[in-house]
Amino acid sequence: MSIAENLKQLKQDLPEEVTLVAVSKTKPQEDLMEAYTAGQRVFGENKIQEMTAKYEALPKDIAWHMIGHVQSNKVKYMAPYVALIHGVDREKLLKEINKQAAKHERVIDCLLQIHIAQESTKFGLDEEELFTLLQNDPATTYPNVRLVGLMGMATFTEDQEQIKREFATLKSLYERAQQHISTFETLSMGMSGDYPLAIAEGSTMIRVGSKIFGARNY
Numbered sequence: 192m193s194i195a196e197n198l199k200q201l202k203q204d205l206p207e208e209v210t211l212v213a214v215s216k217t218k219p220q221e222d223l224m225e226a227y228t229a230g231q232r233v234f235g236e237n238k239i240q241e242m243t244a245k246y247e248a249l250p251k252d253i254a255w256h257m258i259g260h261v262q263s264n265k266v267k268y269m270a271p272y273v274a275l276i277h278g279v280d281r282e283k284l285l286k287e288i289n290k291q292a293a294k295h296e297r298v299i300d301c302l303l304q305i306h307i308a309q310e311s312t313k314f315g316l317d318e319e320e321l322f323t324l325l326q327n328d329p330a331t332t333y334p335n336v337r338l339v340g341l342m343g344m345a346t347f348t349e350d351q352e353q354i355k356r357e358f359a360t361l362k363s364l365y366e367r368a369q370q371h372i373s374t375f376e377t378l379s380m381g382m383s384g385d386y387p388l389a390i391a392e393g394s395t396m397i398r399v400g401s402k403i404f405g406a407r408n409y
């Protein structure tokens with residue numbers, strides 16, 4: 192099936208309140224343009240250099256989401272244009288995003304990444320770190336950052352019950368966090384292999400790559 196057909200099929204079963212981020216990392220610009228022509232406007236990338244090259248070449252009404260692990264020294268390259276940073280997993284990074292956003296007189300939307308998987312390789316804050324950060328009044332400390340929600344990745348496993356439990360954990364943290372912070376509106380969870388489960392557990396934003404663009408070869 193073509194990219195346009197994959198998108199159409201995916202969107203058919205998507206609740207209206209769930210935003211689809213088309214994860215286009217490693218894919219050539221023609222593939223992104225095919226999705227764009229089919230109406231897709233939100234794209235996710237995990238490398239700042241690659242995202243910036245695509246941003247410069249492609250239509251300006253695309254919303255670029257950084258979904259990967261972010262090195263502080265690279266924030267400056269995306270600060271002028273990035274629409275949402277999903278992987279904020281440490282306060283130092285928040286501080287740098289705030290600084291770079293201020294230089295461009297912008298407020299950058301960010302999600303805090305939470306570690307919900309069993310793999311130790313996945314990044315993210317734990318529950319205690321999350322609430323410590325939220326209790327320290329980040330809106331005042333970082334006025335050029337708007338914290339709009341949480342993001343998480345489930346364990347890569349066949350065990351559906353485990354994935355479901357991890358998403359449910361994230362959803363409950365999200366609901367508790369919402370009571371501290373009025374700007375929370377986004378819960379980013381679910382990828383090609385697990386997005387139906389994520390939606391059933393309350394996701395409002397899914398990040399889907401291979402199901403739209405086909406398998407990636409690195």
Ligand SMILES: *Cc1c(COP(=O)(O)O)cnc(C)c1O
Nearest residue numbers: 214258382383384398399400401
């Ligand atoms: C690559 C990636 C995705 C998309 O993965 P697919 O399995 O291809 O849908 C989603 N989220 C993050 C953080 C990723 O790095």
